[in-house]
Amino acid sequence: DACVRHGLSPEMIYRHSRHLLLPSFGVQGQANLSKSSILVVGAGGLGSPALLYLAACGVGRLGIVDHDIVELNNLHRQIIHTEAYIGQPKVTSAAAACRAINSTVQIVEHKEALRTSNALEIVNEYPLYDIVIDATDNLPSRYMISDCCVVSGKPLVSGAALGLEGQLTVYNHNGGPCYRCLFPTPPPTSACQRCSDSGVLGVVPGVIGCLQALEAIKIASVVGEPLSGRMLLFDALSARIRVVKIRARSLQCEICGENTSFTQQLFRDFDYENFTESPLSASPLKLNL
Amino acid sequence: DACVRHGLSPEMIYRHSRHLLLPSFGVQGQANLSKSSILVVGAGGLGSPALLYLAACGVGRLGIVDHDIVELNNLHRQIIHTEAYIGQPKVTSAAAACRAINSTVQIVEHKEALRTSNALEIVNEYPLYDIVIDATDNLPSRYMISDCCVVSGKPLVSGAALGLEGQLTVYNHNGGPCYRCLFPTPPPTSACQRCSDSGVLGVVPGVIGCLQALEAIKIASVVGEPLSGRMLLFDALSARIRVVKIRARSLQCEICGENTSFTQQLFRDFDYENFTESPLSASPLKLNL
Amino acid sequence: MQLTLEFGGGLELLCQSVKIHNVDVVLQAGETKLTMRVLLSWIRTNVIKERPEMFMKGDSVRPGVLVLVNDCDWELSGQLDTTLEEKDVVVFISTLHGG
Amino acid sequence: MQLTLEFGGGLELLCQSVKIHNVDVVLQAGETKLTMRVLLSWIRTNVIKERPEMFMKGDSVRPGVLVLVNDCDWELSGQLDTTLEEKDVVVFISTLHGG
Numbered sequence: 001d002a003c004v005r006h007g008l009s010p011e012m013i014y015r016h017s018r019h020l021l022l023p024s025f026g027v028q029g030q031a032n033l034s035k036s037s038i039l040v041v042g043a044g045g046l047g048s049p050a051l052l053y054l055a056a057c058g059v060g061r062l063g064i065v066d067h068d069i070v071e072l073n074n075l076h077r078q079i080i081h082t083e084a085y086i087g088q089p090k091v092t093s094a095a096a097a098c099r100a101i102n103s104t105v106q107i108v109e110h111k112e113a114l115r116t117s118n119a120l121e122i123v124n125e126y127p128l129y130d131i132v133i134d135a136t137d138n139l140p141s142r143y144m145i146s147d148c149c150v151v152s153g154k155p156l157v158s159g160a161a162l163g164l165e166g167q168l169t170v171y172n173h174n175g176g177p178c179y180r181c182l183f184p185t186p187p188p189t190s191a192c193q194r195c196s197d198s199g200v201l202g203v204v205p206g207v208i209g210c211l212q213a214l215e216a217i218k219i220a221s222v223v224g225e226p227l228s229g230r231m232l233l234f235d236a237l238s239a240r241i242r243v244v245k246i247r248a249r250s251l252q253c254e255i256c257g258e259n260t261s262f263t264q265q266l267f268r269d270f271d272y273e274n275f276t277e278s279p280l281s282a283s284p285l286k287l288n289l
Numbered sequence: 290d291a292c293v294r295h296g297l298s299p300e301m302i303y304r305h306s307r308h309l310l311l312p313s314f315g316v317q318g319q320a321n322l323s324k325s326s327i328l329v330v331g332a333g334g335l336g337s338p339a340l341l342y343l344a345a346c347g348v349g350r351l352g353i354v355d356h357d358i359v360e361l362n363n364l365h366r367q368i369i370h371t372e373a374y375i376g377q378p379k380v381t382s383a384a385a386a387c388r389a390i391n392s393t394v395q396i397v398e399h400k401e402a403l404r405t406s407n408a409l410e411i412v413n414e415y416p417l418y419d420i421v422i423d424a425t426d427n428l429p430s431r432y433m434i435s436d437c438c439v440v441s442g443k444p445l446v447s448g449a450a451l452g453l454e455g456q457l458t459v460y461n462h463n464g465g466p467c468y469r470c471l472f473p474t475p476p477p478t479s480a481c482q483r484c485s486d487s488g489v490l491g492v493v494p495g496v497i498g499c500l501q502a503l504e505a506i507k508i509a510s511v512v513g514e515p516l517s518g519r520m521l522l523f524d525a526l527s528a529r530i531r532v533v534k535i536r537a538r539s540l541q542c543e544i545c546g547e548n549t550s551f552t553q554q555l556f557r558d559f560d561y562e563n564f565t566e567s568p569l570s571a572s573p574l575k576l577n578l
Numbered sequence: 579m580q581l582t583l584e585f586g587g588g589l590e591l592l593c594q595s596v597k598i599h600n601v602d603v604v605l606q607a608g609e610t611k612l613t614m615r616v617l618l619s620w621i622r623t624n625v626i627k628e629r630p631e632m633f634m635k636g637d638s639v640r641p642g643v644l645v646l647v648n649d650c651d652w653e654l655s656g657q658l659d660t661t662l663e664e665k666d667v668v669v670f671i672s673t674l675h676g677g
Numbered sequence: 678m679q680l681t682l683e684f685g686g687g688l689e690l691l692c693q694s695v696k697i698h699n700v701d702v703v704l705q706a707g708e709t710k711l712t713m714r715v716l717l718s719w720i721r722t723n724v725i726k727e728r729p730e731m732f733m734k735g736d737s738v739r740p741g742v743l744v745l746v747n748d749c750d751w752e753l754s755g756q757l758d759t760t761l762e763e764k765d766v767v768v769f770i771s772t773l774h775g776g
């Protein structure tokens with residue numbers, strides 16, 4: 001029957017029966033999901049729900065990149081980690097949680113910071129990923145991951161949250177823009193706030209991280225209209241959400257445009273910290289109450 | 290200082306430092322949260338993320354009501370449960386997950402179905418709850434929980450998800466309507482679909498459950514504008530979200546209106562299964578592929 | 579009159595699983611304005627392809643269906659007597675119970 | 678001209694933490710239409726209360742700010758040359774990097 005033909009085991013059929021029942025998703029959608037592989041960069045506030053839902057939904061392979069250690073002050077929003085994992089690598093903790101939910105998914109642990117020196121290898125060599133999720137918390141990483149996805153030809157599901165607001169879009173997919181098409185010039189460093197400096201209501205990255213998992217699932221299963229060329233803006237305080245239309249790919253974009261000279265080699269040599277004038281790692285928290 | 294005055298321990302200050310840094314939330318918001326108690330009815334697709342984020346954010350007391358057992362075909366969307374808990378009560382599993390994230394929250398386990406015979410006691414007697422979250426999956430429960438909240442004077446954060454769509458609103462709060470103001474007459478039974486019959490994409494209740502936690506946090510911390518008199522409509526396939534304006538409390542409402550004769554005693558005697566012509570418990574899944 | 583009709587929460591299944599319908603409603607001789615009452619009857623004839631009893635009951639929508647005119651509950655604009663204008667967006671959505 | 682201005686992603690901090698501003702922009706003598714170029718200068722004078730360099734750079738917005746006219750990126754409508762109409766909604770939102 002259809003399930004056998006699509007390589008779904010009896011356990012997968014039972015486990016994902018509520019997906020298979022969906023006329024607009026069905027056996028084909030689940031089979032596509034089970035063959036897809038997704039890389040989540042960052043196992044923090046956004047990565048926590050994204051990883052849990054991606055493991056639960058039955059993607060084939062799920063990669064996790066992070067170099068951080070679980071701390072108590074992460075736990076108010078990073079729901080994939082438990083008190084028992086404080087002091088251990090976030091990747092170890094997140095991988096254990098994903099395996100506990102779904103032992104049939106291949107979980108790949110990348111216990112290192114994503115850098116120009118390893119990004120192309122992680123994304124493109126074994127294990128190869130089809131889709132990248134940006135769940136990081138800093139500006140140089142956002143430029144680096146977008147550029148890496150452009151030179152690797154991968155769609156990028158990008159989420160961000162700060163304070164009581166969140167943003168979500170899909171870059172480098174279906175003729176949509178890359179991060180640099182929207183933001184060719186980095187903002188002044190004085191305009192860059194991080195969760196570690198400015199605070200964030202924990203459930204706000206929760207909402208955005210779930211929506212990142214949804215967009216990755218839609219791309220991987222080839223179902224629905226991904227949020228490409230559109231951006232979701234979320235204001236938690238007023239419970240207002242708007243989805244706006246953004247520009248298409250820019251022909252003049254230095255990275256993805258028609259006359260780009262950007263290559264994998266230039267990517268390896270690019271200094272993202274210098275370009276954005278901000279560090280790849282978060283500075284320590286200073287709390288003055 | 291402010292933290293001590295508001296009864297926040299040094300551990301709570303460190304754990305929730307990203308909340309305390311938020312100017313519009315701050316010490317007062319966290320102190321309000323830590324004194325609040327929230328009841329989540331249903332530890333399934335909606336309840337999973339709602340419970341995890343409520344435990345993580347540091348509410349004072351978190352109650353969980355459910356009579357169900359964890360099954361393998363829940364795990365595609367009910368991310369609070371792990372394979373190790375298959376066969377055990379959902380409340381046991383969910384409570385363990387909440388405690389693992391935050392051992393400082395008081396978790397109360399109600400391992401029973403919410404019924405007219407126990408609902409008033411669970412909501413109003415010790416432990417007393419301030420806010421109720423409807424994370425159930427059937428129509429008679431939705432009427433019963435709304436009526437229970439009206440006669441108990443509690444705000445109700447109501448979420449629903451089916452297929453690739455979700456809905457969210459706050460009932461019985463700030464002059465907003467109750468469920469019966471919107472739906473005085475139950476729909477015909479032929480119009481009632483459940484996840485167990487019709488399927489649901491797992492991350493859709495994930496998004497709605499996170500938003501339910503957010504609305505409960507806003508009400509408990511007295512921060513922001515809760516989604517009362519408004520309803521959020523979510524279409525996952527097209528990534529469209531609209532927030533619409535709904536009617537205010539109806540003066541003619543049989544339950545919350547001006548001339549209501551509905552009482553706690555009438556609630557106890559009301560037959561919700563007969564009223565809605567549908568059962569409180571989900572029927573077993575029939576999967577024909 | 580150009581209107582956008584949207585069906586959700588399962589009601590799209592009654593109109594060939596199409597959620598958004600851009601329609602042009604022509605007023606009948608003798609009609610001077612388009613009310614929701616008239617629109618519902620027009621939809622029943624022109625849009626709903628099966629099980630009309632899942633959409634309407636009497637001359638209104640069946641219980642459990644929310645009607646929104648330009649993102650506002652039609653209870654706030656006069657329900658069946660709501661008068662529609664050019665380019666209005668009318669949403670019919672069935673309440674969900676799942677979780 | 679009645680406009681709704683919205684500031685988000687932290688830009689509201691430049692205008693006393695108020696996100697939504699309903700404003701009435703009066704055209705100067707000699708002006709026949711309101712462009713985004715003119716509106717930005719009007720906002721800088723009338724709405725931004727502190728650190729204008731966090732909002733503008735030259736005669737446009739600073740890098741990292743998205744501008745939306747009626748929920749559409751202003752790149753699609755001519756950027757600074759976009760002509761505004763009565764009741765338009767203009768959103769200025771700073772891109773977020775946190776997670």
Ligand SMILES: [Zn+2]
Nearest residue numbers: 178181253256
């Ligand atoms: Zn580009």
Ligand SMILES: [Zn+2]
Nearest residue numbers: 467470542545
């Ligand atoms: Zn009522």
